[in-house]
Every structure is written in C-alpha cells, then in structure tokens.
Amino acid sequence: MNQGHRSRAVTILLASFAMPITAGAQDIQPGQSIRDLPRPGYETGRWRVGNVILLPTLSASTTYDSNVFATSVNSISDAVFDIRPRIEAQGLGSDLKFNADAYVNARLLAEQTTEDMVAFGAGGSGSYILNQQTSLLAGLRFDRDYQRRSDPEADPVLREPALFNTFAANAGFRWQGNNILLGLNGSVQAVNFLDVSEDDRDLTTWRGALRVGYAVSPRIGFYLEPYANYRNTRLPVDRNGVDRDMKTFGALAGVTFDITDRLRGEVGAGAFKANPAGTLESFTGLAFAGKLSWSPAVRTQISFNAFQGDVATIQSGASGRIDSRMRVRIDQEIRHNLLFNAGAGYQRTSYRGNTDRRLRIIAADAELEYLVSRTISIFVAASHESRTATSPLDQFDRTTAGIGIRLRT
Numbered sequence: 349m350n351q352g353h354r355s356r357a358v359t360i361l362l363a364s365f366a367m368p369i370t371a372g373a374q375d376i377q378p379g380q381s382i383r384d385l386p387r388p389g390y391e392t393g394r395w396r397v398g399n400v401i402l403l404p405t406l407s408a409s410t411t412y413d414s415n416v417f418a419t420s421v422n423s424i425s426d427a428v429f430d431i432r433p434r435i436e437a438q439g440l441g442s443d444l445k446f447n448a449d450a451y452v453n454a455r456l457l458a459e460q461t462t463e464d465m466v467a468f469g470a471g472g473s474g475s476y477i478l479n480q481q482t483s484l485l486a487g488l489r490f491d492r493d494y495q496r497r498s499d500p501e502a503d504p505v506l507r508e509p510a511l512f513n514t515f516a517a518n519a520g521f522r523w524q525g526n527n528i529l530l531g532l533n534g535s536v537q538a539v540n541f542l543d544v545s546e547d548d549r550d551l552t553t554w555r556g557a558l559r560v561g562y563a564v565s566p567r568i569g570f571y572l573e574p575y576a577n578y579r580n581t582r583l584p585v586d587r588n589g590v591d592r593d594m595k596t597f598g599a600l601a602g603v604t605f606d607i608t609d610r611l612r613g614e615v616g617a618g619a620f621k622a623n624p625a626g627t628l629e630s631f632t633g634l635a636f637a638g639k640l641s642w643s644p645a646v647r648t649q650i651s652f653n654a655f656q657g658d659v660a661t662i663q664s665g666a667s668g669r670i671d672s673r674m675r676v677r678i679d680q681e682i683r684h685n686l687l688f689n690a691g692a693g694y695q696r697t698s699y700r701g702n703t704d705r706r707l708r709i710i711a712a713d714a715e716l717e718y719l720v721s722r723t724i725s726i727f728v729a730a731s732h733e734s735r736t737a738t739s740p741l742d743q744f745d746r747t748t749a750g751i752g753i754r755l756r757t
Contacts, residue, residue: 409752446474
C-alpha cells in the first residue's frame with residue numbers, strides 16, 4: 349500500500365469531520381449533495397470576503413397542519429406561516445477550515461396564536477491541521493428552540509410549547525499514521541428551559557469518546573470506540589421526587605468504507621450500561637450508530653441514518669429511556685432546475701422501570717423545488733406522521749402540506 353492510499357484509507361475512518369470544499373464550475377466532488385452540484389445558469393450567489401464565503405438565504409412558506417397540538421382526539425387544524433432568514437459562512441484556508449451559520453425561524457399561526465414561536469441560533473465548527481499527521485477539531489453552538497407538541501416528553505398541560513436554550517461545545521484531537529488512526533473527542537451540552545415549571549428538566553451532558561481505527565485497505569477500515577456520558581440535572585430531584593443524574597458507559601465496534609466514491613459511510617454496534625443516581629436501577633442495552641450515503645447516479649443520492657441508545661427522561665415511574673431511530677432519504681435532480689427529495693423514518697421509544705409506556709412513530713415527507721432563476725425558487729412540500737402507543741392518549745396522526753419561496757443573492 350503506497351503512502352497516498354494509506355492516507356486515504358485512514359482519512360475515511362473519521363469521515364464525519366470532513367469539511368466541504370467549493371467546487372469549480374464543472375467539478376463534482378465525491379459525496380457532494382445534490383443541491384450543491386454544478387448547475388450552469390442557476391449557480392448560488394456567494395459573497396466572498398478574503399478566504400471566507402458567505403451564503404445568505406431567505407425562505408417563506410404557508411403550510412396546512414391537520415393536527416397542530418398532536419392530540420389523539422378532537423384534533424385542531426390551522427394554517428402555519430414560516431419565515432426563515434439564514435446566513436452561512438465557509439472558511440477555506442490551507443490549514444484552517446470552518447463552517448458557521450446563523451438563523452431565525454419565525455412561526456406564526458392563523459388562529460392558534462398560542463403556538464406562535466420564534467427560534468434562532470448561531471454556531472460553527474472547524475479544523476486546524478498542525479502537521480501531516482495531526483489535526484485539531486472544535487465547535488461551538490447556541491440555539492433558542494421550542495419543544496414540539498409531538499415530543500414524547502412534552503407536557504400536554506402547558507398552554508404554550510416550552511421554550512429552551514441549548515449551549516453546546518466540542519473539541520477533538522486526531523492523529524493518523526500509515527494505517528492507524530487515534531481520535532479523542534469531548535463535548536458538553538447544557539439545556540435550560542425558560543419556564544420555571546420545567547426547571548427539573550434543565551441538565552448538562554458531558555461526553556467523551558476515544559476512537560482507535562485500523563485501515564485494512566485504501567477504502568475500508570475498522571474502528572473501536574469506547575465512550576462515557578454523564579448527565580447532571582440542575583435540581584436535586586425532578587417533579588416526581590427522583591434524582592435524574594446518570595452515568596453511561598459503552599463501546600461501539602464498526603467498519604468505515606468509501607467504495608468507488610459512490611457508497612460511503614460507517615456502521616457500528618455495541619452495548620451500553622446506564623447507572624442512574626439515587627434509588628433507580630441500572631440497566632444495559634444494545635447501542636447502534638450508522639450513516640450511509642449511496643450515489644447510484646451522478647445526480648441521485650440516497651442516505652440512511654440509524655441510532656439506538658439511552659435518552660434523558662423525566663417520565664414518572666421510568667428509570668430510563670431507550671430510543672431506536674432509522675431514516676432513509678433520497679435526493680434527485682429531475683432536471684437542471686427541478687429538484688426532488690423524499691424521506692421516511694421510524695422511531696421506537698421504550699421506557700425502563702415501573703412503566704410499560706412504549707411509542708412508535710412512522711413519518712414520511714417529500715418536497716419538490718423549481719428553480720425559477722439563480723436567485724428565486726418555489727417549492728411544495730408535504731408530510732405525514734403517525735404515532736401508536738400503549739396509551740391511547742399518546743397516539744396521533746398529523747398531515748401537513750404547503751407551498752413556499754426561497755430567495756438567494
């Protein structure tokens with residue numbers, strides 16, 4: 349195996365840290381999204397300031413929602429208006445590369461004005477190459493968001509959706525030799541609900557992971573990733589008198605691959621053990637994480653993501669919560685100025701402890717976008733979500749359909 353092949357093989361072991369590179373007028377990069385493919389006459393407008401590229405966009409849409417409150421009975425429909433300004437920045441230095449973004453999402457309803465919400469946020473991530481073998485990674489983010497009515501942890505008694513702030517930061521170190529890769533990553537995420545009645549849901553999560561990888565060929569590698577999580581709630585006990593602090597230890601073993609630049613990704617499986625504080629019993633479970641991207645044709649892309657692991661909960665009687673999630677999505681350029689995407693997903697939520705609460709969600713969505721010009725596009729979108737559960741009150745069906753416009757410089 350020559351040096352070039354070795355470098356490529358080891359690099360794919362940490363493909364999730366790859367930074368996008370601006371392509372030339374007719375260049376197609378491996379793994380490039382369908383939206384970013386070269387499209388003569390419809391190129392996205394960009395502002396360049398030195399080595400930084402700025403991409404401002406604005407979208408506005410009107411959507412019919414058949415079940416605004418995600419209820420099992422007496423569903424209420426309404427028209428939802430969304431306005432979303434956003435700006436992205438890409439830094440393309442030789443050693444320092446970064447992505448950053450800032451956005452606002454204003455959501456207004458025609459009749460159910462208690463559901464009006466404004467979300468906003470900003471953040472960025474980047475990498476710095478110290479030498480041919482060593483690089484540093486870091487990220488920082490803040491978001492103001494609201495809890496969706498369909499969230500399994502949402503409190504149906506609240507008159508308005510719960511608002512919360514999320515602050516997240518991460519840092520990492522990567523070293524790669526001829527066939528060996530070592531990656532060390534740490535992150536922290538703090539969630540703060542603004543309503544005082546939700547104070548028992550405020551928590552800080554710390555995570556550390558070590559990845560050891562070995563490349564067996566230029567395009568295939570194996571890895572082992574032990575990790576540890578610590579969730580620390582702000583209050584000593586929640587509304588049910590339970591201490592929700594928890595330590596979780598686990599490990600994933602998997603494979604990474606990049607086959608002919610058309611099929612790439614990584615799949616890992618393992619196990620975890622969750623150790624709650626206080627009187628709650630510890631439990632173990634299977635862990636899984638995977639992401640695949642397949643391009644059967646130049647302008648067709650199919651992606652798949654999957655996850656299984658423990659999730660924070662304040663459910664009464666539950667010692668823990670395990671989520672299993674899968675989603676598949678297809679992006680297709682039908683014509684140079686006609687784009688299509690569709691997706692389908694499945695989620696299973698199971699609670700551990702003195703409760704038999706279980707939920708299953710099946711969801712699907714699709715969007716068709718017509719590029720009128722380089723700066724204007726029109727899109728139509730639709731979605732459906734169905735949740736079944738052990739409790740009839742947890743069940744609901746919801747359908748949305750809408751039309752919107754996107755503006756670019």
